[in-house]
Amino acid sequence: MYLYNFNIYMEKLGAGHTRSINIINARVIRENDLSLVTLPNGDIPMKDNFGYGLYYHDCRFLSGYTLTINGKYLTEILIGAQSGFDSIVILTNPDMEDNNGNYINKETLSIGRDIAIPGCVVETITIRNFNMAKVALDLTLNFKSDFNDIFTIRGLTEGVDGKILPIRYDAGDHTLYIPYMGKDGHFRTTKIEFDPPPSKVEKGSCTFSVRLDPRGVQKIMLAIFAQDLPPGKPAVEPRMLGTKETLEGIEKSYHVPYRRHFDFLTDNNLFNKIILRSLSDLRMLYMSLDGSKFHSAGVPWYDALFGRDCILAAIQIMPYHSGSAPGTIKLLAGYQGRAYDDWRDEEPGKILHELRLGEKANLNKIPQTPYYGTVDATPLFLILLAEYVDWTGNLKLLEKIMPNIDAAIAWIDRYSRRDGSEFTSYLPRSARGLSNQGWKDSWDAVMHSDGTLAKPPVALAEVQGYVYMAKKRLAMLYDRMGRGGDGEKLRKDAERLKRAFNDRFWMDDKKFFAMALDDLGVCNVISSNPGHCLWSGIVDEKYAKFLADRLFEPDMYSGWGIRTLSSNELRYNPLGYHIGTVWPHDNSIIAMGLHKYGFYDRLSDLFTGMYDAASVFPLYRLPELFSGFERGKYNIPVKYPVACSPQAWSAGTIPYMLIAALGLTPDALNKRLTLVKPHLPPWLNNIKITDLRVGSASVNMEFRREESGTLVNVVKKYGDLDVFIEY
Structure with a gap:
């Protein structure tokens, strides 16, 4: 009943986001x-x-x-x-x-x-x-x-x-x-x-x-x-803080944090401006709560602590500046679910979706106090932990929050898998919560090919990948911390999930993965969701090329980026919030997945589309999303009228795509950095990187694109670090 009433409520309010x-x-x-x-x-x-x-x-x-x-x-x-x-x-x-x-x-x-x-x-x-x-x-x-x-x-x-x-x-x-x-x-x-x-x-x-x-x-x-x-x-x-010294201090803070990790220079001045804008926006979106820093999700609508958004922004920016990761981890651990609360969709071990501090929250007229209606923030939280350790080698933070880590795993195993299912799903309970609880959380975001909306419980494709990735990476950390038995269990769980996912989500008639499984069956639309499964590694090799190629068919790839939903689907709308628009962060995750599976030319195509889009947006700033109209129809990307700009995970898009193109793969615990098949796009010929940090060591490198491929020169190393290059 709550879900039905809520959907009517959301439709009246215009897709549940904003009527502005x-x-x-x-x-x-x-x-x-x-x-x-x-x-x-x-x-x-x-x-x-x-x-x-x-x-x-x-x-x-x-x-x-x-x-x-x-x-x-x-x-x-x-x-x-x-x-x-x-x-x-x-x-x-x-x-x-x-x-x-x-x-x-x-x-x-x-x-x-x-x-x-x-x-x-x-x-x-x-x-x-x-x-x-x-x-x-x-x-x-x-x-x-x-x-x-x-x-x-x-x-x-x-x-x-x-x-x-x-x-x-x-x-x-x-x-x-x-x-x-x-x-x-x-x-x-x-x-x-x-x-x-x-x-x-x-x-x-x-x-x-x-x-x-x-x-x-x-x-x-x-x-x-x-x-x-x-x-x-x-x-x-x-x-009054408007003194010259105060303003100079703020100005300096825009440069020092990221330069503390690494500096870079490319031969493409436009690209330099775009990526510096991205880093500047991420600094601009810094917030603090309970003494911890994190990235606000976006201005003006989402200027708050959002679990999914601040996690992904911290992952995207990690090689440049890991400073937001500890604060994000500590905050989310501190607000981790402890009770079973329908109003807030809370369950023990669950990571929050959104925390608000205004009058409506204080009066409990909205459930964002915090609200836990997200199915993906919990596995993403675990992935962030693993990413943080890979880049920094710092296990102390993990040791401090080990009960939170165990609680997150327990939530996945006990609460998210309903009725004995192998898959993590969501079933909304709050009368004022979200009816869809993945990153595509508008009321009409998940559907069947006949236009019927998904009926909970809903198991999203990308979320299965997140769970797989979280368990695989956490297993290695458990091994390192003397919990080999727990690590082995996580590995077995992950492999079992991978087999089940490829068996149940693969649509052989469409040579693509389903968007989701729901109470009605298979949500058999072509969407961007399975693209995230390349990032997580859950896709069987035999299906990977089908998936990658399909994402670049004209109904999915607009020329600027991959749409959230195929233009062939009944519910497609190039101006629909999650049903045909292009989201930069969505594309950045897919880009990293394309690199992991060896689709380097596809990665370059996607990187080029986002680079071209950023070059024509005001201030070189990628917004939260833009329309899905095909590039050939207009010379510039068509704006979405109420997109947040800046938006944290959009600001992280170009920096993260660059990391994908360079193939940077850290392993700070073993004092290794591997450059896996670096592949610069055609508009980027040379990059000089100074002081890239892995653990306590750092390295200076030069990348040069030639006809034979992208070549790497390790200029100098500081500290104990082995650098391997895979061509």
Whole structure:
């Protein structure tokens, strides 16, 4: 009953993700837990603001913020490249009159907006007069705060539960206060400090007198604070952190973490820009909780701890920077399921799907407190552990959380395999949870070829691969830690699962693997899901080429990337969230699988499509997803209107594809690095890598593409490390 009611509920809400119409042109800056999503000109629309706003802890502290001069909106003429925590916009004026009735020609004023987030939003507005005469103007900043929870903005819950209190301006400290008393007892305030003070304040409208001589310059500075005071906590006056030293420290942090592991340079300047954007976005998405760092899933909808997303982002970025992995592991272990709770789809040993900190969560109106409706986060958690050890050789963290590891295995064996089945499946129980619980978690994401939606319990193809991979890799770690008997059991379980998977999921008539098995039988559609099975290694060699070739047929490969669903299927929609769009992270996992099975040319094709797509997206930033329209029909990838951008696992796509192309295979415990069949794509001829770390050692290498293949030169090693090259 819950599932049926939930599906009706989700259909009414528009596929269960967001009813916001369009954030295609959004500009995002972010630092720590504070995110600002604006139009290209730096404004937040006062009406029809969709997902635009200033966010902190799942609450929108600013839902409107506009700049006008004498009531006129301005035209943006420069939108500066972002480092992640700041942006630069230059605007100019239309034809207008000043306060004295003097005519001002268009494009004779420049208005610069320098915005950064060093603990709060700091903006410096610089007005310059290029007229031959003096001008007298009014610059007005309008502010509005709706304090909506992110779930309300997404259209999944009703509006605010508390009370927005009257706006107050304190002339003594030049500060505007917009307060909100939440029903959860939290006192939230949007606080805006001005320098100089406005000449006039009317509710949320602040007007500044601008008097400029020819070539004159005037500056207006403001700082916007998002304050969230839980009940019983003493008020703490927020600090202005917008000093030069603070900003320089943040800027430095964008470069130091990744350079601590390895630096690289290629002969392709465009590719260098794309991958540096990816690394910058991953730094931008850093969050901290309970003293641990992890990657936010994406802005604005998923700016939170998501099990699956932060795990895969940590895996993708591991060779570049393993720093997010320990925090991710510790947090997920700390929030691991302990009880059997229908509301949250929780079971003992299960890894969470999503944790929210806003008013709806505090009032228990949503189950994300945390919510455990994910079938794949638990095996992926174990894979992350193994990946972390392979790169770092650090077993101490595993030793500390061994009870959590055992509990995760127990969840797979006891709770995920229903009615004696060999396969891990999901059966939703929560009245407000997800009806589909793989990475394709929209209500219509899993189906049969006649269009019938899957009926739980549902065993997804890729999830069987994750379980296989987790048990195989964990078995080796158990051996290393003196638990050989447990390791042998895991190996046998994995091999038994592999046999069952290839027997039951293979569709001989389609020469492809089923998307899933459900209560009705076989979900016999052609989808991207089995592509992940190449990554996990669960596919029998005899089926691998069929699978790889089918993924590149025109109905699956758009020219930019592999679609989530074949264009031949009844439910295909190139703009459907999981039913025909292209997801970069999906393609990155498939790319690594193609390398593992020896399909190097296919890997290059896929890498090339993603590289080409990234090259034409703004800021070279791959979004959460884009449409599945064929490349030949349009010259650029068609955007998805409400995609998160940046999104962590999309930012990890190009870096992870590069690791696949280089064939980097670490084994830090045995002090080995193997380069398995490195295969650079045709647009990348030379790469120099400095200080690639494996365990406590590091290595410098050069890769060179020639007609005969990709050649490797090991330039220098530091520490005890054997490097093997397989051509």
